[in-house]
Structure formats: structure tokens, C-alpha cells
Amino acid sequence: MHKQSDEAAVTTIFTAIEHSRTADEVARQIEALILEGVLRDGDRLPGERELAADMEVSRPILRDALKALEARGLLATRPGGGTFVANIVGEVFADPMRQLIATHPKATADYLEYRREVEAVAAELAARRATQADKALLEDVIHRMHHAHAQGGFAEQVEIDAEFHNAVVEAAHNFVLLHTMRSCYRLLAEGVFYNRSKVFDLPGARDRLLAQHVAIFEAIRDGKPEEARKAAIDHIAFVERASAEAERTDEWERVAALRLRQRTENSTRNNKPKRPGAAE
Structure with missing residues (x-):
């Protein structure tokens, strides 16, 4: 499956928060991008400074939104590696x-x-x-x-x-x-x-x-x-x-290989020299 790991590749999908500029509004925009498949498992979000600028919110508000999404299992943070979309699709079967x-x-x-x-x-x-x-x-x-x-x-x-x-x-x-x-x-x-x-x-x-x-x-x-x-x-x-x-x-190949092996073994047995004194 295609993965986006380049931070710049996903920057332009985020838009300014036009109304209340709360953590809930920020979270809802990211949720929608995940739900619609724009953001996929493993995609890395832009850095905090850049993402806050794209969405035109303060960094404290952005942090609150990201923490809430992480607590719900939608995002994952890797120490020193940034914030990524979590593996939320899961598996059809255990x-x-x-x-x-x-x-x-x-x-x-x-x-x-x-x-x-x-x-x-x-x-x-x-x-x-x-x-x-x-x-x-x-x-x-x-x-x-x-x-x-x-x-x-x-x-x-x-x-x-x-x-x-x-x-x-x-x-x-x-x-x-x-x-x-x-x-x-x-x-x-x-x-x-x-x-x-x-x-x-x-x-x-x-x-x-x-x-x-x-x-x-x-x-x-x-x-x-x-x-x-x-x-x-x-x-x-x-x-x-x-x-x-x-x-x-x-x-067919399995059966043919078994036949070949059996016939080779039979041929080897039949052509094997008999020991002196062996019964006919």
C-alpha cells in the first residue's frame, strides 16, 4: 500500500480554522482527513510550528488537539520522530x-x-x-x-x-x-x-x-x-x-515430482548389484 512519509507532501491538505479556533475544531479537521482516507496509516504530520501556521491556530491549541487524538488512538508519537497516523484500519480477522x-x-x-x-x-x-x-x-x-x-x-x-x-x-x-x-x-x-x-x-x-x-x-x-x-x-x-x-x-507438479522420485528409486533398487549369496 502506498505510504506518504515526506512531511512536505501532506502539508497542503490542512486548511485554516475559520471559526472558534479551538482544539476540538483542529481535531475534527484531522479526523475528517483520516476518515476520508486522505491521511493514511503511517503518514507523518507536519511539524508543530508548520501545522499550527497552516491551520492558523496557536501551538498550545494544536498540542491539545494532537494529545486528544493520540489518546483516542488515532495518532501516535514516536520519540524524536514526529507524529504519525496510527494503524487504525486494523485487520478483518484476528x-x-x-x-x-x-x-x-x-x-x-x-x-x-x-x-x-x-x-x-x-x-x-x-x-x-x-x-x-x-x-x-x-x-x-x-x-x-x-x-x-x-x-x-x-x-x-x-x-x-x-x-x-x-x-x-x-x-x-x-x-x-x-x-x-x-x-x-x-x-x-x-x-x-x-x-x-x-x-x-x-x-x-x-x-x-x-x-x-x-x-x-x-x-x-x-x-x-x-x-x-x-x-x-x-x-x-x-x-x-x-x-x-x-x-x-x-x-500437477507435486504429483509429477512424486512419480519421478518413485520411479527413480525403483530403478535404483532394481539395478543395484546383488550381494554374493543373496537369495534370488
Whole structure:
């Protein structure tokens, strides 16, 4: 998932407090930025002096607001390192459930079924609601996706793939959908459901995945909700089929390796010289 760590990168998102200039007003503005996904887990806030100037409040008022947000678990302070957005998205499942899911293949099918339906909704909403800024962000991601595809780097393609899906959900402008899907994408990034490298390595898969992402982007850019919905469904349906095919290929390779080992061992036994006096 994309992280912003450059202090200057987030400075301009803060605006002047125009009314009462209380700690509550400051806290509400930061809360809204977190809720809408503008500030993400791990993002660093500007320094106290700069942030107070951006919001046009006194430093004591700002400190009170930051302390209140930290007490509620929304912000975290690192000694000598500044103030950061805390890990508030969390996980969909506790660790014991995650381990259980990882050992049961049906979980992958259920996860992809869920993603197919929810991402269809997200893409449709994005096509209806995406602003010019949303479209510019998606276009930038697509350009970088083309570049990563041409370079052939798996790790970069996987990272940009996740960034693209996050950007689509952001463009849907539904914060419940946004935070729910971010948590789901974490499970995917950690390989809980299936190994994406195996899907990427299937013949022609990378080209098809790129084309599917482009189709989703173009439908959102052009404001075509039904096309965006269909493109998202087609994309996840392909991932479902590719994931199942990768699992079958793994199983075939496992069985073939066992057969080869057994036949090699049999051949070795049969050709082993007999000891003198051994029974026929």
C-alpha cells in the first residue's frame, strides 16, 4: 500500500480554522482527513510550528488537539520522530482466523467472490463520482503500471496493482467501503489467500491483467458506470480462474515430482548389484 512519509507532501491538505479556533475544531479537521482516507496509516504530520501556521491556530491549541487524538488512538508519537497516523484500519480477522483461512482453499474462492461483488460496486460508484483529481491519480497509476509491465518487475507490478485498486475505491467516495477494502487488501498483500506470483506467471496473465486494469480506468475516466462495473467483474473473474489454474498446476507438479522420485528409486533398487549369496 502506498505510504506518504515526506512531511512536505501532506502539508497542503490542512486548511485554516475559520471559526472558534479551538482544539476540538483542529481535531475534527484531522479526523475528517483520516476518515476520508486522505491521511493514511503511517503518514507523518507536519511539524508543530508548520501545522499550527497552516491551520492558523496557536501551538498550545494544536498540542491539545494532537494529545486528544493520540489518546483516542488515532495518532501516535514516536520519540524524536514526529507524529504519525496510527494503524487504525486494523485487520478483518484476528491472527488465529487468518492462519485458519490460509490452510483452507475454499477461503480463497470466498474472498474472490466477495471482491468481485464489492469491487464492481466500487468501480460503478467511481465512474459516477470520480473528480478530476481522482482521474488524474488513476491515470498516473496506469502510466506507472504500463512502465512496470514493460520492465517486467514482479514486485513493482504487485505494488502498483494494489495501489490501483485502492485508488478506485478512493474514487468511489464511500469511507466505509474504503476502509473495509483497505483491510482486505492487506490480507492479499500478505499472501493469506493465494500466491499472486503464481497467477502472474501463467502464460499471458500479465498482459491480460494490464488490459483489465486499463479497461476499468477508462470506464471510470469516461464516466461509464455500467462499463466500469462489468470491467471490474471481468477482472476478478479472471483472477478467480487464474488462481484455480495456478493451484491445479501446483498439484500437477507435486504429483509429477512424486512419480519421478518413485520411479527413480525403483530403478535404483532394481539395478543395484546383488550381494554374493543373496537369495534370488
